[in-house]
Amino acid sequence: MADLGYLSLVLAFIVTLYGIAISLIGAWRRDELLALSGRNALFAVAALVTLATVAMWYLLISNDFSNEYVASHSERSLPLFYRFSALWGGQAGSLLFWGFMMALYNVALTAVVWKRDLKRGAYLVATLLAVQLFFLTIVLFAANPFNRLWVLPSGATTGAIFRPEGAALFIPADGSGLNPLLQNYWMVFHPIFLYLGYVGLTLPMALAVANLAAGKLDNSWAREVRVWNLIPWIFLTIGILMGSQWAYLELGWGGFWAWDPVENASLIPWLTATAFLHSIMIQQQRGMLKVWNVTLAFLGFWLVIIGTFITRSGIIDSVHSFALSNVGPLFLSFILLTFVGFLALLWQRLPQLQSDAELDSMLSRESAFLYVNVLFLVATFATLFGTLFPIISEGITNTKIAVSAPYFNKVDGPIFLGILLLMGIGPLLGWRRSSPGMLRKSLAPPTAFALATIAVIYLIVTRQWLPVLAWGVCALVLGTIFWEYFRGARARRSVTGESWPLALLRVMARNQRRYGGYIVHLGVIMIALAIVGATTFQFNLKKSLSLNEEATLAGYTFTYTGLESEKASNHDIMIANVLVEKNGKIVGTLKPRMNFYANISGRDMGPTTEVGLRTNLVEDVYIVFNGWEDNGSLAAFEFFVNPLMLWMWLGGIVMVIGTTFAIWPLPKPAPRRVPAASVVTN
Amino acid sequence: MMRRLLLALIFLLLLAAPALAQEGDPADALQKDLWCPICQGIRLDVCDQKVCEQMREMIDQELAAGNSPEQIKAQFIELYGPVVLGEPPRQGFYLTAWILPILLLVAGLAVVVWLTRRWVQKPATAPAAIATAAASPETAPDPYLARVEKELQDL
Amino acid sequence: MNNAVTSSPGAGDQPPRSRRGGVILFGALALVGIGLLAVFYYGILNPPSRRASEGLAPDFQITTYDGEAMALSDFRGTPVVLNFWASWCVPCRDEQPLLQAYWQRYQGEVVFLGLNYLDQRPNALAYLAEFGVTYPNGPDMGSRIYSAYRVQGVPETFFIDAAGQVQGVHVGPMTARDLEQRISQLLNPTF
Numbered sequence A: 001m002a003d004l005g006y007l008s009l010v011l012a013f014i015v016t017l018y019g020i021a022i023s024l025i026g027a028w029r030r031d032e033l034l035a036l037s038g039r040n041a042l043f044a045v046a047a048l049v050t051l052a053t054v055a056m057w058y059l060l061i062s063n064d065f066s067n068e069y070v071a072s073h074s075e076r077s078l079p080l081f082y083r084f085s086a087l088w089g090g091q092a093g094s095l096l097f098w099g100f101m102m103a104l105y106n107v108a109l110t111a112v113v114w115k116r117d118l119k120r121g122a123y124l125v126a127t128l129l130a131v132q133l134f135f136l137t138i139v140l141f142a143a144n145p146f147n148r149l150w151v152l153p154s155g156a157t158t159g160a161i162f163r164p165e166g167a168a169l170f171i172p173a174d175g176s177g178l179n180p181l182l183q184n185y186w187m188v189f190h191p192i193f194l195y196l197g198y199v200g201l202t203l204p205m206a207l208a209v210a211n212l213a214a215g216k217l218d219n220s221w222a223r224e225v226r227v228w229n230l231i232p233w234i235f236l237t238i239g240i241l242m243g244s245q246w247a248y249l250e251l252g253w254g255g256f257w258a259w260d261p262v263e264n265a266s267l268i269p270w271l272t273a274t275a276f277l278h279s280i281m282i283q284q285q286r287g288m289l290k291v292w293n294v295t296l297a298f299l300g301f302w303l304v305i306i307g308t309f310i311t312r313s314g315i316i317d318s319v320h321s322f323a324l325s326n327v328g329p330l331f332l333s334f335i336l337l338t339f340v341g342f343l344a345l346l347w348q349r350l351p352q353l354q355s356d357a358e359l360d361s362m363l364s365r366e367s368a369f370l371y372v373n374v375l376f377l378v379a380t381f382a383t384l385f386g387t388l389f390p391i392i393s394e395g396i397t398n399t400k401i402a403v404s405a406p407y408f409n410k411v412d413g414p415i416f417l418g419i420l421l422l423m424g425i426g427p428l429l430g431w432r433r434s435s436p437g438m439l440r441k442s443l444a445p446p447t448a449f450a451l452a453t454i455a456v457i458y459l460i461v462t463r464q465w466l467p468v469l470a471w472g473v474c475a476l477v478l479g480t481i482f483w484e485y486f487r488g489a490r491a492r493r494s495v496t497g498e499s500w501p502l503a504l505l506r507v508m509a510r511n512q513r514r515y516g517g518y519i520v521h522l523g524v525i526m527i528a529l530a531i532v533g534a535t536t537f538q539f540n541l542k543k544s545l546s547l548n549e550e551a552t553l554a555g556y557t558f559t560y561t562g563l564e565s566e567k568a569s570n571h572d573i574m575i576a577n578v579l580v581e582k583n584g585k586i587v588g589t590l591k592p593r594m595n596f597y598a599n600i601s602g603r604d605m606g607p608t609t610e611v612g613l614r615t616n617l618v619e620d621v622y623i624v625f626n627g628w629e630d631n632g633s634l635a636a637f638e639f640f641v642n643p644l645m646l647w648m649w650l651g652g653i654v655m656v657i658g659t660t661f662a663i664w665p666l667p668k669p670a671p672r673r674v675p676a677a678s679v680v681t682n
Numbered sequence B: 001m002m003r004r005l006l007l008a009l010i011f012l013l014l015l016a017a018p019a020l021a022q023e024g025d026p027a028d029a030l031q032k033d034l035w036c037p038i039c040q041g042i043r044l045d046v047c048d049q050k051v052c053e054q055m056r057e058m059i060d061q062e063l064a065a066g067n068s069p070e071q072i073k074a075q076f077i078e079l080y081g082p083v084v085l086g087e088p089p090r091q092g093f094y095l096t097a098w099i100l101p102i103l104l105l106v107a108g109l110a111v112v113v114w115l116t117r118r119w120v121q122k123p124a125t126a127p128a129a130i131a132t133a134a135a136s137p138e139t140a141p142d143p144y145l146a147r148v149e150k151e152l153q154d155l
Numbered sequence C: 001m002n003n004a005v006t007s008s009p010g011a012g013d014q015p016p017r018s019r020r021g022g023v024i025l026f027g028a029l030a031l032v033g034i035g036l037l038a039v040f041y042y043g044i045l046n047p048p049s050r051r052a053s054e055g056l057a058p059d060f061q062i063t064t065y066d067g068e069a070m071a072l073s074d075f076r077g078t079p080v081v082l083n084f085w086a087s088w089c090v091p092c093r094d095e096q097p098l099l100q101a102y103w104q105r106y107q108g109e110v111v112f113l114g115l116n117y118l119d120q121r122p123n124a125l126a127y128l129a130e131f132g133v134t135y136p137n138g139p140d141m142g143s144r145i146y147s148a149y150r151v152q153g154v155p156e157t158f159f160i161d162a163a164g165q166v167q168g169v170h171v172g173p174m175t176a177r178d179l180e181q182r183i184s185q186l187l188n189p190t191f
Helices: A002-029 A032-061 A068-073 A080-088 A091-113 A118-141 A185-200 A202-214 A220-250 A261-286 A290-312 A328-352 A365-397 A405-428 A436-461 A465-496 A500-510 A512-536 A646-663 B002-021 B026-033 B050-064 B069-080 B092-121 B127-133 B143-152 C016-045 C090-106 C121-131 C141-148 C176-187
Strands: A148-151 A157-160 A539-546 A550-553 A556-567 A571-582 A585-590 A593-597 A608-610 A612-615 A619-629 A634-643 C061-063 C069-071 C080-085 C111-116 C137-139 C156-160 C166-171
Touching: A002 A032, A002 A118, A032 A068, A032 A080, A032 A091, A032 A118, A068 A091, A068 A148, A080 A091, A080 A185, A091 A118, A091 A185, A091 A202, A118 A202, A118 A328, A185 A202, A185 A220, A185 A261, A185 A290, A202 A220, A202 A290, A202 A328, A220 A261, A220 A290, A220 A608, A220 A646, A261 A290, A261 A365, A290 A328, A290 A365, A290 C016, A328 C016, A365 A405, A365 B092, A365 C016, A405 A436, A405 A465, A405 A512, A405 B092, A436 A465, A465 A500, A465 A512, A500 A512, A512 A634, A512 A646, A539 A550, A539 A556, A550 A634, A556 A619, A556 A634, A571 A612, A571 A619, A571 A634, A585 A612, A585 A619, A593 A619, A608 A619, B026 B050, B026 B069, B050 B069, B069 C141, B092 C016, C061 C137, C080 C090, C080 C176, C090 C111, C090 C121, C090 C176, C121 C137, C156 C176, C166 C176
Parallel strands: C080 C111, C111 C137
Antiparallel strands: A148 A157, A539 A634, A550 A556, A556 A571, A571 A585, A571 A593, A593 A608, A612 A619, A619 A634, C061 C069, C080 C156, C156 C166
C-alpha cells in the first residue's frame, strides 16, 4: 500500500508537470486538443492524489507501523475514528490531505467553468496545477507521508522511502499515538473545514490569474468568481469557529480565541476573503475596482500560503504549531515565486484594467464598500504585523517582543467595531449616490432602535462603556437588517397586494444575494454579541475544594461531591463530580475530567482536561478540573461563568444558513416585470 | 430628530464614562491586565503555571504593602520584561506596532476619499447604460427592489 | 507610468489618469510584499530554535544577589559556565546540587554564573539558600540576557571558553556526565 501511494504521488507529479506544460502550449497556440489534454491531466492528477490519500488511510487504519507517519501519529489502541483523522494530525499527512482537497476543488472548478473559452480554461488549468505541483513537491521531497522506518547500522531509526546504506526495515510493535489534544471530535472536523476554506481560496486567485493571462478583462469574472469565493469563505468561517469551540472546550482556560499565531493564520486570509466578497459586488454592479479585485483574490491565496508557512516552518513559537521542519524554505520560495509572477502579470495588464463607471456622489453604497475594504485590509495588516512582530522586533532591536491578546484586542477591536458600524449604515446607502438627507431619513428607525437598546442596556444591564457602545452598534445593524426586510416586503406588497409573509419570501427569493447577505450579517451580530459578553462579563474563580465543600461564583454554588475513574481504550479518565446550584435550585451535576495518555511521541504531554459545561442562551457554566490530592479528598478547580457564549455558535449556524441561501440555485422567475430597457445583455 | 438622538447618545456615553473608573478587586483587575510570561496568550488570572502563581502572590504582597497597581506593573516590567504586558511597549521602535496600523488606516481612508472624489468629478456618461451594463441576471433589477433603491437615492 | 499601451477595446476612450489608482495600488502591494519577504527570510535564517550556540558570547552586566556588579567580559581568560534558572522551575532543582558541587571542584579554573529568570528576589534567595549555592547569581532584569542568548526555557546552560566564545549549550537539566564532559572540553580546548 505504501508503494502504491508513493507511486501514485510520483505519477501525479509527472502528470502535473505535463499538464502545466501542455496547457500553456495549448493556450499559446490556441490548440483545443492540447488544452483538452491539459484538462484531462488535471483530472488524472486528482485521481492519482485521491488514490494516494486512500492508500494513506489504509495504512493508518490497518495499523501499518512500518510506515513512519503511522508509527508516530497512531497506535493500536487508538479508536478507528481518530486513526482516520490522524491523516491531518501531523505535518506530512496534513499536507497530503491538503493536496487531496486541492485536487477535488480543481475538478469541481474546471468541470464547471471550462465551457468554451479555451484560452482562459487552459490558463486556469495551468494555474491550478502549478499550485498542486507545489504541494506534490513538498509531499514528495520534504515531508513524505509514505516514508518507511529503517534502523541504521548505528542503531538509530530513520524514515525514508528507499533503503539507506546498510539499513534494515524496522517495524515497531506499536505506534507512539496521536497528540491527545487532537483526540477530540471538534479537532476531527475543524481541520477539514479549515482546509476546505484554505485550499478553496486558491480558486478565486486561479480565476483572476487565468482571466488576466487570457486577457479576459471584462466584468464577467466578477459574477463567476462570487460562488467560488463564497464556498471557501463559509468553510473557512466554520473552520475558524470550530477551532475556537475546540480551544474553548479542550484547553480549559475559559476563552475561545487566544490570538495565537496558528489562529491568526486562519483569520488573516478570512479578512481579505471577506473584503473580496464585498468589493467584488462593486465590480459586478458597476464595473469598478478591477485592479483591486484581482489583487484581493490573489492576496487571499497568498496569505493562506503565508499563514501555512508561518505555522509550519518553525519561524515562530506557537503552542500548537507543527514541529520544526524542512518545509520552510520550499514555502518561502513558493511565496516569492507567486508574488513575483502575480505582480508581473498585473503590471502587464494594468493599462487595460480601468473603471467603467463613476459615481454621482461621494456618499454611496460603493464608497461604503470601499471604506469597509480599507478597514478589513488594515485589520489584515495589523494582525499579520502583530503575529510577525516577535521576529521583526528581534531582527531590529535584538529583543523578542511577545505580542498577544492585548495588542490585537486594542488594534483590531476598534477596527471590527468600525466594520460593524458600516454594516449598519452601508445597506441604507443607494448605489451611485445618496444624500445626507436621505441617509438620515432611512437611518432614523435603526438609530432609534439602537438608542433604545443602549438606554435599556445602560439602565438595566451595565454601565461599562465598551459593552454599551458595542451592543449599541450591534443593535444598529440589527435595526438596519430588519428595516431592510421590512422595506423590501412593503415595496412588493404595495404593488402586488400580497400578504406580508408572502411578499417577504418573494422579495427574498428574487434577491437571494442581498437578503442572504443580511442573514449572514445577522449571524455576525450574534457572534459579536457573544464576544463582547464573554470578554467583558466573564467571572472566574480558582479554588481547591475538599469533599462536599462549596464555592460560590456569580450566583452559582458549586459543591464537589467526589471523584470517579473510567478507562477508555487508550487513556484513563478521572472525573470530578460537581453539583451546581443556582439560588438554591439544583442545576445539575457537571463532570469535568482529566485524560491521562501514556507514551506520546516519547515525551510526557501531561494530562489533557475536558471541561464540564452547561450552556444556555444566557450563560455557560464552565468547570475545569485541574488535579486532586489524597485520593480525591481535595480537588483543584477553576470555575467560570461565561455569558452569552452559545450565541457565538448559533451565529455561526446563521452565517451558514445565510450563505447557503445566497448561493442556493433557486429557479428564477422570468423577468417579466422588468422594463425592457434594463434587461441584461451580456 | 437625528440630532436630538445623537445628543442623547453622547449624554448616555458621558454618563457611562465614570464606569470606566469603577473597578472591583484591584488584585483581580491587575491579574486580568498581565499575561503569563512563558505561555502564549494566557492571562495571568487563568494561568496555572507556577511562574504565574508566584506573580499572583507578588501582586497580593505588593498591594498589601500599599503599592499602586501601576507601580506593581512597572516593577514586573523591570524584573520580568515587557513580556508581561502581552503587547509591544509604547516606546522606541516598538511604537511602530501601534503607529503603522493607524497610519495605514488614515492613508487608506484618504485614498478612498481621493478616489471617490475623482469618480464624482468625472463627467457622467449615459448613467442608465452603465448602471445595467455590469448587472447580471442575478442582480437584474427587481422592480420592487428598484423602488427600495430609489428610496435610498436623493431625488 | 506607461501610457502607451491602451490597446484593449473600450480602454482608449478613458482618460489616462484613471490608471493612477492602479499604479499606486501596485506600488503599495509590491512594497508590503517585499517587506514581508524580508521578514520571512530573516525568520528562516534565525528560527527560535537557533540558540547563541557559537561565536562570541553576548556580553552583559549584572548585579548579583550579594550586591556585586560584574560583567561577563570581566572573566575573559577563564571559562564560564552560564546557567539560566528559576525558583519555579522543577527540573532546575535536579541539576542545582551538581552545579554547586562542580563549582566547588573547579573553583579557580572555571567560573560558574547563575542567571535568575522571571523570578522575584525572595523566592530566588530562598532557592539559593535551600541548595547552599555559593557561586555568583543574579537576576536577569527584564529577561534581557535571556533574550540575547535566545534561550527557550529553563534550565539552559551555556559553556563559554576562555576567549569568550560559546562552545556549546545544554538544553534541560544536566547529568553529572554531561557537566563533566562539557567542563573538560572547556579546560582542554584541543580535546
